[in-house]
Amino acid sequence: MLARLARALADALEAETDRWILWLPVIFAGGIALYFALPTEPQARLAIAFILGALGIFLFVRGSHTGLALAVALLALSLGFGTAKLRTELVRAPVLQDELRHVSVEGYVEAFERRSDARDRLTLRVLSIGSLIPAETPKRVRVSISGKNTTVFPGEAVSLRATLNPPPEPVAPGDFDFGRRAWFQQARRHRYATGRVSQLDGAPPPPTGVRLWARIDRLRNAVGARVRAALPGEDGAIAVALITGERGGIPRRVTEAMRDAGLAHVLAISGLHMVIMAGSVFWLVRALLASVPALALRYPIKKWAAAAALLAATFYLVLSGAAVPTVRAYLMMGVVMIAIMLDRPAITMRNVAIAALAILAFAPESLFDPSFQMSFAAVIGLVAVYEALSARDRVSAAETSALWRRLRWTGALVLGAGLTTLIAGTAVAPFAVYHFHRMTHFGIAANMLVAPLISLLIMPMALLSLIAMPFGLEPGRLKVMGYGIELMVGAAAWVASWPGAVTVLPDLSGWSLALIALGGLWLCLWRTRLRALGLVIAALGLALAPPGNRPDVLIERDGKTAAIRGADGLIFPSATAASYSVEKWLLADGDDTDPKGLPRTTPFRCDPLGCVGTVKGKTVALIRETGAIAEDCRKADIVVAPFKLGRACKAPRIIVDRAALSTQGAHALYIEGLSIRTETVAEHRGRRPWSGHAVAPATDQREASEPQTDPEGQGTQ
Known part of the structure; x- marks a missing residue:
């Protein structure tokens, strides 16, 4: 039976030969994932050896069809691994380990973002930081500024005093790693300014890149100011976000309403906006050229319109600040327009594969970006359905009457928005749950209400406003755009208020997400009945989705916040204040x-010296003052302290003090019968350039009958 199944699978794969190429970006991404999954940073020679070995196998087996396919797959895997390693080395810059307090910072303004609900944010290309030598100075820092009256301009040289910290570590083992993202953005510090921002006299000319982006940012700021002048308030802030990509002015309540209604994608310039802007230019230019018979009959006006649309998309990319999601949307739009100019099918899975491969080759770290995963999941799902429906229409076109085809076309127009939302929503749901622990249930209704407003009113008015802006004629068009925005925000708030609009779900394992994604790709990339196996793979991922053994104790990096697991979820000491860590822990727990x-009031017993709780028969002591050390170390199985305990505390099974937290980061403890297993942030991050500190073993298990401590008095980890 196994032999027959193997032959059937081989025959099915042979029938899909023309689709094999679509798996190249997937395998390339697998090489990137392999690189980032390593616990220690590989040496460059390992990546080179991997590529050379794969190339040798490719040259050796190129005479065999099947062997060639496998060799190409291995070569793509090795190239993905090597590209990720190369990218890591290209962005390498100094990383500081310790906090710098009230230090002088000098640099050029790269970006200045005004935010309505928080401090304004300043990004500087660094000239100097205090007394640090150039070899120790980060390339870029981000600081938050409390005063709302500060005004600086991109490209300007400024100085200020600031307290700088490394990017925050994950709040729990396996959580999102801000340090890795900051590494690839070359932003090594982000904290707050402690003094006023002043101009820096006598600074050398800024680098060419800074000067170029300064001119672009001045244009963006000028456009934003014109929009706000014609459309003040939150409507103007949303209009600025849709035109220039600056979202800092949008009130948080609007952002949350859009998110809970399933419309968060509207506020980030991505594929939807790029398609409407470029598509409108394409349609408008082609219509104008078609109105001139001498041109329409003699010249390829469709290609001219595609070229104009590509130029418009490029302008929109630059104007919007070229954020990563926008660059991704631009690349996909560029592939479509170039395909039109080359007389190739515009919307095909191969074009999607080309765009994905280009993005991953340029920025391999994008593989772990939620926006990359969700946007390509939606596009792949939509293109797969489009291909299936187009093939079906071609087969049945000759068998149906013209009247029936018109009726079907009308029905497609009516149901198209709903079907598109259903497909895209289903495709992105696993990624939304994995990254944000949220699932919206009325996204179809919200998108059905809002999609016509965006496609027919808001974005066309944004395009007309940009065209009219050089002539001072934009206020009227922006007013119309504002009416559309008001209706959109009202619809989002209405849908978000429906009972059960959002469900918060617990953590989804990485393996579960990988299997679901692989099953989805298998279902979409193949065309024959072989695609049905994708449902099997996705079903296996869903079977692994329910969380298994959740942490029984969670400890924040500073040692001041901890939680234990109760019958109904996490339990915190009564004095626990709201924090980012607490919020993330709760969301990850559903x-x-x-x-x-x-x-x-909680099961913790607290006094001014600390708190004591019980979980699965083990006593957990959270020490706040040194006066509690003697008693808690004598009675507790697990002791947590925000300061170093040293040899004064030897009896507990597990000791998590400042010494352990400073090297290992946040802790998660699992009580498994008589054993206590510990996982740490450092263990999950590994010895990587962005991890900040070395990894020490943290997985020993001890039996209750054999209590021990390590030589440093830090407990068993």
Whole structure:
């Protein structure tokens, strides 16, 4: 039976030969994932050896069809691995380990973002930081500024005093790693300014890249100012976000309403906006050229329109700040327009594969970006359905009457928006749950209400406003755009208020997400009945989706916040204040409780010296003052302290003090019968350039009958 199944699978794969090429980006991404999954940073020679070995196998087996396919796959895997390693080395810059307090910072303004609900944010290309030598100075820092009256301009040389910290570590083992993202953005510090921002006299001319982006940012700021002048308030802030990509002015309540209604994608310039802007230019230019018979009959006006649309998309990319999602949308749009100019099918899975491969080759770290995963999941799902429906229409076109085809076309127009939302929503749902622990249930209804407003009113008016802006004629068009935005925000708030609009779900394992994604790709990339196996792969991922053994104790990096698991979820000491860590812990546990509304009475027993709780028969002591050390170290199985305990505390099974937290980061403890297993952030991050500190073993298990401590008095980890 196994032999027959193997032959059937081989025959099915042979029938899909023309689709094999679509798996190249997937295998290339597998090489990137392999690189980032390593616990230690590989040496460059390992990547080179991997590529050379794969190339040798490719040259050796190129005479065999099947062997050639496998060799190409291995070569793509090795190239993905090597590209990720090369990218890591290209962005390598100094990383500081310790906090710098009230230090002088000098640099050129790269970006200045005004934010309505928080401090304004300043990004500097660094000239100097305090007394650091150039070899120790980060390339870029981000600081938050409290004063709303500060005004600086891109390209300007400024100085200020600031307290700088490394990017925050994950709040729990396996959580999102801000340090890795900051490494590839070359932003090694992000904290707050402690003094006023002033101009820096006598600074050398800024680098060419800074000067170029300074001119672009001045244009963006000028456009934003014109928009706000014609459309003040939150409507103007949303209009600025849709035109220039600056979202700092959008109130948080609007962002949350759009998110809970399943419309968060509207506020980030991505594929939807790029398609409408470029598509409108394409349609408009082609219509104008078609109105001139001498041109329409003699010249390829469709190609001219595609070229004009590509230029418009390029302008929109630059104007919007070229954020990563926008660059991704631009590349996909560029592939479509170039395909039109080359007389090739515009919307095909191969074009999607080319765009994905280009993005991953340029920025391999994008593979772990939620926006990359969600946007390509939606596009792949839509293109797969489009291909299936187009093939079906071609087969049945000759068998149906013209009247029936017109009726079907009318029905497609009516149901198209709903079907598109259903497909895209289904495709991105696993990624939304994995990254944000949220699933929206009325996204179809919200998109059905809002899609016509965006496609027919808001974005066309944005395009007409840009065209009219040089002539001072934009206010009227922006007013119309504002009416559309008001209707959109009202619809989002209405849908978000429906009972059960959002469900908060617990953590989804990485293996589960990988299997679901692989099953989805298998279902979409193949065309024959072989695609049905994708449902089997996705079903296996869903079977692994329910969380298994959740942490029984969670400890924040500073040692001041901890939680234990109760019958109904996580339990916090009564004095726990709302924090980012607490919010993330609750969401990962499938709990949407507002951290500010945590109950004041808990099973913890607290006094001014600390708190004591019990979980699975083990006593957990959270020490706040040194006066509690003697008693808690004598009675507790697990001791947590925000300061170093040293040899004064030897009896507990597990000791997590400042010494352990400073080297290992946040801790998660699992009580498994008589054993206590510990996982740490450092263990999950590994010895990587962005991890910040070395990894020490943290997985020993001890039996209750054999209590021990390590030589440093830090407990068993």
